[in-house]
Amino acid sequence: MNRIKVLIVDDSAVVRQVVAGVLAADPRIEVLGAAADPLLAIEYMRRQWPDVIVLDLEMPKMDGLTFLRKIMTERPTPVIICSTLTEAGARVTIDALAAGAAAIIQKPKLGLKSFLSAASDDLTSAVLSAARVNVAVLAGRRPPAPPQPVAKLNADAVIAPGTGGTLIQTTERVVAIGTSTGGTQALEVVLAALPRNAPGIVVVQHMPEKFTAAFAERLNSVCRITVVEAAHNMRVLPGQALIAPGGKHMLMRRSGAQYVVDVVDGPLVNRHRPSVDVLFRSVAKCAGPNATGIIMTGMGDDGAAGLLEMRSAGARTIAQDEASCVVYGMPKEAVKRGGVQHTVALDAIARSITAV
Numbered sequence: 001m002n003r004i005k006v007l008i009v010d011d012s013a014v015v016r017q018v019v020a021g022v023l024a025a026d027p028r029i030e031v032l033g034a035a036a037d038p039l040l041a042i043e044y045m046r047r048q049w050p051d052v053i054v055l056d057l058e059m060p061k062m063d064g065l066t067f068l069r070k071i072m073t074e075r076p077t078p079v080i081i082c083s084t085l086t087e088a089g090a091r092v093t094i095d096a097l098a099a100g101a102a103a104i105i106q107k108p109k110l111g112l113k114s115f116l117s118a119a120s121d122d123l124t125s126a127v128l129s130a131a132r133v134n135v136a137v138l139a140g141r142r143p144p145a146p147p148q149p150v151a152k153l154n155a156d157a158v159i160a161p162g163t164g165g166t167l168i169q170t171t172e173r174v175v176a177i178g179t180s181t182g183g184t185q186a187l188e189v190v191l192a193a194l195p196r197n198a199p200g201i202v203v204v205q206h207m208p209e210k211f212t213a214a215f216a217e218r219l220n221s222v223c224r225i226t227v228v229e230a231a232h233n234m235r236v237l238p239g240q241a242l243i244a245p246g247g248k249h250m251l252m253r254r255s256g257a258q259y260v261v262d263v264v265d266g267p268l269v270n271r272h273r274p275s276v277d278v279l280f281r282s283v284a285k286c287a288g289p290n291a292t293g294i295i296m297t298g299m300g301d302d303g304a305a306g307l308l309e310m311r312s313a314g315a316r317t318i319a320q321d322e323a324s325c326v327v328y329g330m331p332k333e334a335v336k337r338g339g340v341q342h343t344v345a346l347d348a349i350a351r352s353i354t355a356v
Helices: 013-024 038-047 064-074 087-099 112-118 120-130 135-140 183-192 212-222 276-286 304-312 330-336 346-354
Strands: 004-009 029-035 052-056 079-084 103-107 174-179 200-205 226-229 240-243 249-255 258-264 291-295 316-320 342-344
Touching (some): 013 052, 029 120, 038 064, 064 079, 200 249, 212 226, 304 330, 316 330, 316 346
Parallel strands (some): 052 079, 174 200
């Protein structure tokens, strides 16, 4: 089996040493080298092109975002961003995802060595996942949080299954969207195409804590609808999309004839928090046939069970097609379980939302 060739680009000698050691310990991965800046990285890449690049954003001589854009223009390659947890770091990381980066690894300013050693499973999983992405789609969409090494819980850990009881009638429609790897770009395509009078939308994008606020701000700047990071008890309104905060679960519930969201703590579900399954189950229980469920590009199976619950409750259900996915994992599993009524290309999802 060919090993995945990785190049590490970071101006911190500690990061280069620890990341190289962690990745080299996996027999499926070969570390080609570690460069202190993008110019040195280019010299490495002239000799041998990597399968995956692990990239810092704040570096001398050329910043990581400029380097990423150069790579995605000249020879698209899966890139994992190592970003700090600062607010400014979150904003530039969102720009990097929009430019074609495949995933984020959180990197604190203090305790780097111990953090990276403890996150060895996350680093390895991120590289293995990045090597499987559809780079052509990822690069073409310029306009995940790695799974945690814990027991895999389902949505029962946060919200009980529905009872199948009759819902109070309402005409207000809602849309629930779940996505992961490649979803930052895909969501921009969908939400930017929606009119101001689009139905209320709730979104789970697998993303680390501190990054979702910056992500929502970016989407809000390019969309006609309003896009914000969700807060507890916020109403779901037409012309607005609520993004689940990283590190929290988001559920929707009825309050009279209105829909509101609860933002809560809880265990990882399908190794994610927020979890698509948790959101979809809550929408199935409170909205039923008034809802549309959409599952988009992403690794794994989060959302597949919840989408089936939405369909069983009378909701319309949609999956992004394989050709337009960066990773055809979550939609594929949803189709396999019978939760999908319609499979459509990414560019057609916005029309599907407004068609009803």
